Amino acid sequence: MDGSQKPRNNEILPGERAELRNPSSSKQRFETLKNWETDKVQRDTLHLKACPVNVCDRAKCNGSVMNPSQMISDPRNESRSPEDIVQLATDFIDQYYESAKRFKSEAHLNRLHEVKQSIKGQGTFTLTEHELIFGAKTAWRNAPRCIGRIQWNKLQVFDCRHITSTAEMFEAICTHLKYATNKGNIRSCITFFPPRNEANGEFRVWNPQLIRYAGYRQLDGSVIGDPVNVEFTQICERLGWVGKGGRFDVLPLLLQANSKDPDMYEVPTNLVLEVDIKHPKFDWLEKMGLKWYAVPAVSNMLIDIGGIQFPACPFNGWFMGTEIGRDLCDTTRYNILEPLAKQMGLHTKNNSSLWKDKAVLELNISILHSFQSNNVTIMDHHAATESFMKHFSNELRLRGGCPGDWVWLVPPVSGSTTPIFHQEIFNYILNPTCYYQPDAWKLHTLKNRDQKVGKTKKIHFKELARFVLLASTMMTKAMAKRVKATIFYATETGKSLTYAKILREIFNHAFDAKIVAMDEYDIWLLEYESLVLVVTSTFGNGDPPENGETFAQALQDMGNGDNESSSKKFDSVNTVAPLQKRVSFHAKNTTANQDNTSEEQGILANVKFSVFGLGSRAYPNFCAFGHAIDTMLGDMKAERLLEIGEGDELSGQEDSFRHWAQNVFSAACDSFCLKEDVNIEIANASLSNTTYHPSNYRFKSVDIAAEENITGDLGKMHKKHLSSCRLIERINLQSAESKRSTILVKLDTNDSPLLDFEPGDHLGIYPCNQPELVDGLISKLEDAPAKDDVIQMETLKRKNTHLGIIENWEADVRLPPCSLRTALTRFLDITTPPTPQILSLLAECAQDENEKTKLKVLSEGSFAYEDWKFQSFPNFLEILEEFPSIKLSSSLLLSQLPFLQCRYYSISSSPNYHPGQIHCTVSVVSYTTKGGSGPVHHGVCSSYLNRIPAGEKISCFIRHASGFRLPKDPSTPCLLIGPGTGIAPFRSFWQQRIYETSSEAKVNGTMALLFGCRHPLHDHLYKKEVEEAKKLGVISHSYTAFSRSPHTPKTYVQHILENEISDFVFDSIHNRNGHFYVCGDVTMAADVNRAFKSVLVKNGMMKEDSDNYIRKMKSDNRYHEDIFGVTLRTSEVTDSVRKHVRKNSIKPL
């Protein structure tokens, strides 16, 4: 049988083993391992990558040697050449990039080069934080003696390589213990102190474990306490420690920094969780006064990651019960076996009575019982060995092997009753590796003669107490440096970014929080994050905002374990968790102590997260993208700190956000054990504090030339590559009888390559505000600089320095230098009703008490605000008219108003048919507020395009819509559905097909257009062009639904779809694998979707199957939607949704 046909899990089929072991066989490189219980034979290939040194040598097996020399790293015997380090480093960097599926990528090669250069120049290199995390996890994964390795990916790494003193080491260890203990729900973590190199000197934790009990040697040679720690206890005593002389006294920490003499610190008692040992039945056992600590944190081992050695890197997991059993029973330890057996009434003279076995068993039962009844994590040896077997099999499948030290892995009791006993395992050393090292005091010569071992250095208790106090106050600050919180956002209109910034404010009270746009993040770093917060809106019809698309796709691929991007298109709606999954979160959270030992491991097992979704309930797929991210992270076993928050723009979005932000901050502090150290109230206050104060702003005149490049400035502000087009001409597409306007806008691209596009793409346009509104607003300002003077706003910054507070005026980079008029015309949004936060600032500026009170009520963001906002939809000028006593300064507007956002238009021309041009079909928006009784409002962008003269420059960019494309094969049937301006992109489609038929002699298939408008004589857009296209055979069928045609019933596109062309649609789409396109308003798109389902059902499909059918069409890229938003009957739709939300009191959290 050929190697390639082998089962993937490295399993060997019966009879194969002999063949593989046969030296003449070509496959002899495979070493096989047999399980004697199941007869399963597997091959190990990973050992081929082992370090050349091996635990055993040619002449003998060292399997039972406690500390074989190969596993000891002793600086006295080691001399590593730069070549050795280069080899180790290269191997490690290769592993790192291989794990990230970036092997031989440019980043990999660059990093290798950088590392080699650094070793050449400085003899060493610095691991990046991500490499350190990867290295730590891999060292654990490689540790042959550890039975709990199934958890290897779930390790919290505290990077303390920056610290320089023992005081900082001490507080880092306090943080470590606090995090690890987690009120008994033990978590694995590791703290890295600076690595060994000449610059750092040597850092060591002299204690073998962070928590251990003292052993006091008595004059008669006996020991009170733990005999294993007698030598270390004596060292502590010589350095001035005075123990209480009890059996379970926690030893102080002896910490060494920069090769200096060690300093001693008492472990704060509140950080030492201990469990009193009781038996479930034998009450007398409690009286033996036994106890044990909860966190086993090894602190004397060295970890080598790619040639970088960390001699101080305490780490912990949790106990397996038999380990404590041995600590208490071994004759060289507490040696309680005989007294225990006697208490049990056993005869201890005769070993064959198995009294030892009986006593050990009852003690192990007591240990498990005591830990479990105190909700402290512990594992019994059966569960531990079974989980190891699972890990072993996973590792053979994923890695081709799993090094293991059988002698250590088989538990000290009941060995043959556990599955490991029967499993052959190879032992070998892989880098990154954990090494033993000589005791620190054997390597260190005390420099301070007074402190020399043998002489007593008195550290008074007061002094120790001071250290402890200092440490706990430093804790929060230090933690903030160590735990990073990454806040991801994706946004279309900027709100998610604003919220992300507010979230950063609150999280910076306890964490090192940073904001990252989803499209600027390398997804393979995600597994190295500790705390992830996501703030994102939903766009299209349940889709990600544009800058969330690649992140979503990459996350989906990561979840599928795909190496490369899959062809399956990301679809939020398909990804969203079924309800029961979400419900189970509540159930999980109500249990007091979640089980941390769960074997279910996912790639993101170490990541804690929560998501806030922004959306609008006017859309059928409310917050779908936020939910999809939440589901994907959860499915990859990231730990959900708090259920997703939802912010409905039609109802209390800000309120919901603040509520979620407070809760998630509190949950994160809880999870990282920071709650006692953070003033949650002060942190929460940062959610409502606005930082604006007029005296912190001033204006400086700037050379007028600074304002020359507005398109460039807009590009910088919005992080987009913008170009300018010029208006060629504008044509009204509605007839003279119509009171409304839909305009065809023709633009000249000046052949800018940035404006290359394909049919289906959008044009993003940055409009100008109406001049009347801008002038009106400027006239109401208290301190307006001359409106055409070019100014730069400056902000007063205060810095704490050793000379006191220093104040400096710095240019405010939010806006480029420009005139007030330009800022209000081009850069700032003056028409969207202001947020409650801005209203609270306006309340401060109101001189009249009644106005102040009303503004304050509105600024609470309650129902009153929502009603006011949606009825009046007031622009800024109207607010100043409604509250005339407001004394408004220009700096408030310039510093607080949100940016004016671009508007998208589905391009209505083909680049081949009209080279150098872009056409848009624009419905000119105007509406009266207050249900028809208020003033007329004009849409910013559509009225701008309807106003500007030919030749005017327009700042714009192309937004590629890769999901909205014509099929490559022109004979594939296409059904195009677009009422009103929804026809826009289809004009580019038929123009493209006309071009292709004339120039490439392509054969056209079925292209059917289903259009809808009000009246045949008013707004039948592109009627003539469609007729032309039909004549040319490009459009095969066209149908029009008239909704306000006299003497005919109101008809919409979905009615025609369902009632008139059902068979034709089924044949084109189902039988002939056609493509389905919908463009325009979201409610219409949902109605069309329903109608299409009913077409499928009418033609014999089951209802449930029709849902799946459309889902599949979407993922196969055959069902395309181009959604403009809620554009048809806007106020009617939004009012009814708001009423529904309020009636049903839908509360987000």
Ligand SMILES: Cc1cc2nc3c(=O)[nH]c(=O)nc-3n(C[C@H](O)[C@H](O)[C@H](O)COP(=O)(O)OP(=O)(O)OC[C@H]3O[C@@H](n4cnc5c(N)ncnc54)[C@H](O)[C@@H]3O)c2cc1C
């Ligand atoms: C992907 C995409 C493609 C698009 N393609 C096109 C296209 O091809 N053609 C096209 O015309 N549009 C298209 N749009 C819509 C377009 O982007 C703008 O939203 C539209 O032109 C209005 O912008 P505006 O600046 O003129 O109006 P704005 O100043 O943005 O005013 C519109 C806002 O006013 C409010 N409003 C509107 N009507 C009412 C009402 N009756 N009562 C109360 N409040 C109301 C709503 O809050 C609405 O959002 C598209 C949108 C998207 C997202």
Ligand SMILES: NC(=O)c1ccc[n+]([C@@H]2O[C@H](COP(=O)([O-])OP(=O)(O)OC[C@H]3O[C@@H](n4cnc5c(N)ncnc54)[C@H](OP(=O)(O)O)[C@@H]3O)[C@@H](O)[C@H]2O)c1
């Ligand atoms: N962002 C925005 O707010 C925005 C953007 C673009 C356009 N608009 C507004 O939209 C209107 C013009 O848009 P338009 O020219 O594209 O379209 P339109 O002319 O208003 O409508 C096109 C057709 O669609 C029908 N229709 C309404 N609701 C429908 C539904 N749920 N399903 C199917 N068809 C439906 C209309 O019927 P009836 O009207 O007779 O019911 C009409 O026959 C203007 O009022 C403009 O202000 C707003």
Ligand SMILES: Cc1cc2nc3c(=O)[nH]c(=O)nc-3n(C[C@H](O)[C@H](O)[C@H](O)COP(=O)(O)O)c2cc1C
């Ligand atoms: C064209 C368009 C499509 C939208 N689609 C959805 C949607 O499918 N589901 C939803 O909940 N909200 C949808 N919304 C509402 C936005 O998510 C909401 O306005 C949000 O507050 C925008 O946040 P942002 O500024 O961060 O993008 C849509 C908004 C627009 C303009």
